[in-house]
Every structure is written in C-alpha cells, then in structure tokens.
Amino acid sequence: MVTRPESTGTETGDDSRPLSVPEACEYVWRSALTDSTVGAIGLELESHVVDLDNIVRPVDWGALDPLPAEVRAAAGTSSVSREPGGQLELSGPPHASSAEAITALRADVDRVRAVTAGLGIGLVPAGTDPLRPSYRTNPSGRYRAMEEYFAATDPAGCGVVAMNSTAALQVNLEAGPRRGWAQRVAHAHRLGPVLLAISANSPWLHGRSTGWKSARQRTWLGLDRRRAGPVLDVRSLANATDPAMAAVAFALGAPVMFVATEHDERAVVRHEVTFEQWARGDVLLDRRLPTVLDLDLHLTTLFPPVRLRGYLELRFLDATPQRWWPAVAAVTATLMDDPIAADLAAEATEGTGALWTEAARDGLSDPRLAEATRRCLQIATDRAPVALAAELEELAELADSGRSPGDLLVERIGKVGPRAALAESAREPRERSVLRGTCTPD
Template identity: 30%
Template sequence: MSIPQSGGGPIERHEQLAEYLEAGCKPKDDWRIGTEHEKFGYCKDTLNPLPYEGERSILAVLEGLRDRYGWDELREGGHLIGLTKDGANVSLEPGGALELSGAPLETIHQTCDEVNEHLAEVKSIADEIGVGFIGLGAAPEWMHEQMPLMPKGRYKLMDAYMQKVGSTGTTMMRRTCTVQVNLDFGSEADMVQKMRVALALQPVATALFANSPFFEGKPNGMKSYRSWVWRHLDKDRTGMLPFVFEDGFGFESWVDYALDVPMYFVYRDGKYIDALGQSFRDFMKGKLPALPGETPTLSDWADHLTTIFPEARVKKFIEMRGADGGPWRRLCALPALWVGLLYDQGAQDAAWDLVKGWDAETREAWRVGASEQALQAEVGGRKMQDLAREVLDIARSGLKARARPGLGGMVQDERHFLHALEDSIESGKVPADELLDKYHGEWDGDLSRIYAEYSY
C-alpha cells in the first residue's frame, strides 16, 4: 500500500482537486509504465509467515536489502518500514507481504529487468536466513491470528475500521497479494476512455491471473479468492464504478466520488491522525473533527486518493488493480496486457469498441464470474475464454504497433511477454486451475507442497 504523500501546498480553491489530477496529463512520448507486485514471505522450516522482527523476519530482509544493495531507509515511529532507490520503493503490506513499487519505465523489457533484479536481490537475502517468498493471490494456509500487523500507523487505523464495514477487510489487509500496473494518460478525454476500458476489462485480467484457489488449508471454491475478498470489502470505496460510464465523466466527476469516500486518516509530523469515517468535504470547510479549524493540503488530498480501492483507480495516473499476485512470467505479462491495450490508440479504440455496449449489470457479472470461474465463466452466452482471446489479440496488436525492441534490438517488440497468457487461452487453464489439478492429483491434498514448487 501507499507511503505518505508529500510536497503539496494548501488547498484554497475547490478547483485545485481536479487540477491535481489533470496535472498528470502527459504527451505520449513521456508515458511510462510502473509495475507493483506483492509476495508472501515465510520461514522455510515451519512454513509460517514472517514476523516483523527477529532473525528470520521482514526486518531482516529489509536490512539486508539496505546494507547489500544500497537502498535508502524509510522509517515511521523509529521502525524501518520501507526502502527507496532510483525511483522505486519497497514497502510492506499490512500482514507483512513485501511489495516492490517499480520505477516509471519506458518499456516492458525494462520493467521485466527490474522485476528480475528485485527478486534476485530478495532471494539472495532470504536464502541466507532460511526465508522464502511466494507469489499467490491469497495466503494458502495461514489463519488470521498468525499474520502480524506491520508497525505502520495507517494499518492500525485501517484494521480497526475494516472490522466495522464489509466482511473481508482484515482478510484483504493480511492475507491477499496483487500485481498491478500504473499507466499514464494524455488528456482528460484519454483518461476517460482508458478508465472505461480498464474497468470493463478488469475481469479479464482477474480471470487470466486468477491464482488464489486455496484459503486456510483447503480449496475455497473460487479461482480468485482475492477478487472475492475485494467484492465483499467496503462498498464505499470498491467496485466497478458505473458513474465512470455516464455522459460527462471526467476529472471533476472523480473528485465528487472521492470526496464522498469516508476518510481514514490525516498524516501530520510523521503520525497518522484518526479521521475514520469523517468527510473530506468537512475538511475542506475547516470542520474536520480530527483537526478542527484546519484545512487540507494537496498532500492530504493525494493521501486520501490512496484510500480508494476500485478495480481501476485515478490518481495522476491510472492503476489497474484486478490481478492476483503470481509467478514470474505473469509479473511481466500484466504490464504487457495493459500497455498493449492502452498505449496504442488503435488498440485502445478497438478495446473500447469491444465493451462500449455493455451495461453495468454485464460488467459486474463478468467481475463475479472471473473470481469464481476464471476462464470458464460465461455471461449472456459468451465465454470468458473467447472474450479473453479477443482482448489478447488487441493487446498483441498494440504491442506490435508500439514496436519497442529489447535485448539490444534482438527482440523486435514486447509481444513475447504475453506468451504466458496465450498458453492459458489455448488450454483454458489459469494458475488456479493448475494448482487445483496438483492438489487433487500428485499432491494428494498436501497443500504444504505449494511452497517448494511455487516460491520464487
């Protein structure tokens, strides 16, 4: 999850809220790709999740990365809670999952190199202390009480609030992992089309990347349990956002939506101040109970935007949030999918043509079907596998049109990063299906075998 935002002056006009988002508009030559991925850490001998402190711990991994590879510290309340280097940062999810938020990069070749380097660094530290890391959408065996809450003020507040709204908030915080990609937009109109495509086709990503069929030691009946968790989390800040598809949607519409999302906190002087359930609209008027008489800064607005969790999210860029964490090949495939769809205008138009006739009920039905059945889902007589095939064809055409070579020109473009998804389309099986086949087959119900076979 996000680290505190900084650098914003006082908000003196309502218009500054939309202007903040609009400042993200960039010419196409300046568009970049930011990939984020989370993974669970565990002790290799006990297969238990990592504590924050100790010989085999999250802290030991962070310190190792800092000391051996030159990462700079991020601290809160005296605790080491993250690292930063060269535009990237390493942070902690609430239950201790380790996240890389990658630097903004020009090509997927660079993104994949970044992923490789990060995983190699983490593995070199982890192997020495008897720790492993695994990419899954949900913790396969661990119970809630086994998961330590990391020492971040944001998480302490969220943990308390999550128990009052929805039914799965604390599960999301402690026992799910994702991979996501962040992409730029060129104008308000471009943002609108990208967001509509992103939301409508997020279920296709959920299906292709479904990788969480187990929970608390047994099959859970879902292909993407992580997606099911998000569907039952907090209706005020999650979902498929039908208003994005209404006439007139733009930056101001997003501001209106965000202002109605209840607050979590205000960050001041290194501390998180409890503003749970309070209104940013009241904050704008100087009437926030948590800080009476005080009005927000743009940093407060940026922080608030990070507490909104729909399937796709607008900040100064757009975040694609529908995919489970997973194996290496899919960490590179997710940016390839979305860059192919959204960084070539012809491909973006084709993707919009594919979905523009859908209504809100259809989009939600695809979302539900993706989490439950992945590529076997069917809506209105149409199969997810066939829809995903069309989407992949469009993404492939977009990557071909981008024509960004790699390996010193030896690789013509970025299309080969889609191979893992193409294999799934042909077989009809995603990672969750493979895991279930093994569980019911050669593993003979022994889920502990997942660690040795699927860790990085």
C-alpha cells in the same frame, strides 16, 4: 510516472489552514489526472513472505526489519517496502516501454528472491496467502489504525484479509492527453474484468478452497464500495465524461478512516463521516476542519480498482509467479497504450466491462469472458513487443484451455497438498514455480 502537483487547494500555500469544500473539490480535480504522453509504464509486484523452515508460521517482522542492506542492493532500481501482513513489494521506476519495465523488474525480483532465500525466507507471488491466517505483522501506526477502523466498521472481515492476506501486480500508466481522458479511463475500467480473469491466481485462502478464481478480488469487492468500488459507473462506461470530476465525487463521498494528530499519531474515525461532511463543518474531527494534508492522507485510504493519481494506477491484477506476470503486464500495457490494440480491445470487451464479480468468481469458465479474453490475447500477441512473444504465447495457450494461473495451483494442490505446493513455490526458481493461484474469504 508523473507525480501529483503540489498543493493547489490553498492559494496561500499554507497546507495547515482549513480547507473548504470547493477547495477540496478543486484539489482532487487537479491532482486526479495530469496531461501527459502515453508510453511510460511503472510496475509493482507484491509477494507473501514465508519461513522456508516452517511454511505455515507467520514470519516475525524483525526478520526483515530493517530491510537488510543486501536485500536493498539486490532490488536494483526498484524500491522495497512492506505491506501490513508483511508482504514484500518491489516498485520499479517508470520505463519508456513495457519491455524495459518488465525486464528490469524481473531481474530485480530474481536477485531479491535469491538473497532472501539465503536468509531462510521465501517469496510467494500469489493473489492471496493460501494457508496462513490474516495477521498484521507491520507495526506501522498507519496500519494499526487501519486495522482498528476495519474492526469497527467491517463485520465481514474483508478489510483484515485485504490488508494482510492479498498481493497484487500493479500496472501504472500515464493519463495521456487531456482530450482523451474520458475514453482512456473508461477503457481501463472496461478491460478490468478480462484482465482480472487472465491473472486470477487466488483460489485458496485460510487453508481451504474458496470456489472463486480470485479470492483477492472477492475480498476487495466485499469492502465498502465508497472506498474500494470503481470511480466510474461500470454500467455506463460508454457515457463517461470527466473522470476527474468522478474522482472528486468518489473522494469527497468516501468515509474518513483516520485523522493525523499530534506526534504523528492516527485517530481512528469509528463512526461514519465522509470527507465532504468534515469539510462542510457538519462534524469536526480532532476538533477541527480538514486541511490539504488531511485530504492527501484521506486519498491514500481509497482503493478503487483504477485509482487516479495523476496517472492511472491499475490495482485489480492478482500477483502471479514470474512465469506469468510479465505476460499479464505486457497484455495490460499493450491493450491500453497501443492505439490500434486499444480500439480492437474496446470492441472485444464491449459486453464484459461490468462483469467484475463474474471475473473474480468464474474467471474464464464464463463464456463471455472467455471469448473476450481470447480476442484480447490475440490482439496483444500481434501488437506486443517481440521480446515478450514467448511469454504471451504461453499465457494465450493457458487461457485457450479455459484456465488461469490459479487453476494450476488447484491442480498441484490436488497432487501434493497445500503445504507442499506453497513450499515448492517459495523454494523453486521462477521457471519451475507451481503456485499460480490462491484464495478468497468465506
């Protein structure tokens, strides 16, 4: 994808000097979206890491740290990283089409899965970890500070779950031409509930059923909306104007999570201070005003479902096994980037753009989402790459039955129990993987 421009908020180019509120606004506005051509796509897939000999035991961080050379080699063109709870993420480079991106990432995931299995480690692509407690294994100072921040500000515990027990499929798309930004960003938000309902794969969490189709999304909905809510007002998407200005308001109005100090440490902000308050000088953090570097760090702690990073980062899809995620990615890209499909999908989702809670809780059992999904999948099947036709038809059949991947997990757990279902998903090849759902907090 296109990258964010270099520091534009300081005329001197000195990222260490204090940043004023107007400069902060300009920096976020300029970096939110980049004038580009629609078409390129990047994919990222997270998976929970499990011990194949003891499926319910947290995997020791040292088992994959540093990442063995054979794992990095197996990842091919994808980069490999680790999330707070030890989740393994494969991030593919931009490709010219969804078919190319899906083919490349699928091959990389297959190779990595084979190599980690030889190390006694299984990978489970599911929206939430269905059995194990939410436990941080990544020793990174960033994640340690994030954990401390949530402990001080998030009594419901959603932050700890989001960090350590969730996994997503992320689809990254170009912002497109400047003249179409308002419509394109609004369209991504409008499609969100339907795409979430299609991918919902997290009905279990912490060893029990949650009653939600996507416990992962419920967890993110439970966080401070100033940090994890939508950048645009989903109740008035038809009136959306400049999404970059909405990104400015979102960024400056969000509380600061932590501040970088000397020796690359992170000082947690345990009392509420928005970035605007800091830049205005109402409060001094680390006894100083913020810099561009502080603003860059702050932007990495914001998790809206559609994040503007020069390109569009769609963060609201549950991770699913390889039987399903290629079709989910293809549907998403087609309904966003194919102009005919996008226009038709806009009509199909006109009444469902604000149904984020309903999509996470009820999924395709909500008749409004079921109808919009049926229409969107038909549109995508007609317009998506021919190479992905079989995957799309299978996903459409599943949705027509009123189910998402997570419903299949519920069925399997009912037959063999949660431990056996998790073990099957961790051990079996993608064609026979059964874990297609996970969980939600209480």
